[in-house]
Amino acid sequence: MMFENRIIRFMRFRKPMAIFSLLVVLAGVVSLVTRGLNLGQDFTGGTSVELSFAKPVEQMAVQNSLEEAGFKEAIVQHLGRTTDVLIRMPPQNKATNSADIGRNVVKAVEKDGNTATLRQVDSVGSQVGEELYLNSLMAVGLSLGLMMLYVAFRYRFKFSVGAVSSLLHDTLFTVGIFSIMGWPFDLSVLAAVLALIGYSLNDTIVVFDRIRENFRRLRTADATEIIDVSLTETLRRTIMTVATVVLVVVALLLLGGPALKWFSVAMLVGLFAGTYSSIYIATSYALAMGLSKEDFLIVPKSEVVEEGEIS
Secondary structure (H helix, E strand, O other): OOOHHHOOOHHHHHHHHHHHHHHHHHHHHHHHHHOOOEEOHHHHOEEEEEEEEOOOOOHHHHHHHHHHOOOOOOEEEEEOEEEEEEEEEOOOOOOOOHHHHHHHHHHHHOEOOEOEEEEEEEEEOHHHHHHHHHHHHHHHHHHHHHHHHHHHHHOOHHHHHHHHHHHHHHHHHHHHHHHHHOOEEOHHHHHHHHHHHHHHHHHHHHHHHHHHHHHHHOOOOOHHHHHHHHHHHHHHHHHHHHHHHHHHHHHHHHHOOHHHHHHHHHHHHHHHHHHHHHHHOHHHHHHHOOOOHHHOOOOOOOOOOOOOOOO
16 A cells, blocks of 8 residues: 555554553542542532732632631632632521621631632532532533534444544543543533533544545555555644644643633543543444444435336
């Protein structure tokens, strides 16, 4: 075959990569079943209080003051400046509404003449958080289903199953890592998962489109060779795209502050999973389903002239 020395034999390693993916996903699923996710306040409910101090404050000092006042499991973060803090707490029983919680928090943290101004109080009920969690699962499932229909309509059913298997792998891989590591899972992480689904599908579509072209162009090669050629041809584009996104995500991780930390971490994990799943999960599954030239050959319409139409 022409340019054979330049072709990377990706499909030679499809079985080891499939075993690696299976082990990681299974470990993640086991962790999800046994440990679950460390759900954030968006899903569990709770209260966030935003304060502005007259003087700079330390996060640990504010957290200790809250614990002494009876506010347990409070998380304190700076908001850009050391005088502005955001306090996140699970549902509290010592106040009936957000205004009472805000006043009690201000009283608890004002010490040594450092006055605090209450800027904002937001509360999310546990029932609302549970509904939001269920709606999030429905959103992920709906997106996977619609993408499967699109790929089946645009290409072939073999490709659609491979694409959705790849997207499902990326989702379980990312969520499973968060469960194993015990990292917090909130709406920002969910947004990252949904963004990764779209990114991974885009990368997979580029590979599928090149495979379709090469099946029609390389008539003497078998299916495995054509897939290797297609993956090699799109490899440079994949590397450049991933590198660009990684640079942006690393910048968000280093400079975006606590609000974007776990979004960035989820994106980095998902980018790794999505890049190799487009190569080894989506294409390997299509190949295992018997992908062949007959799936892409264009059959010309024959001109049939019926009797009686001939004058």
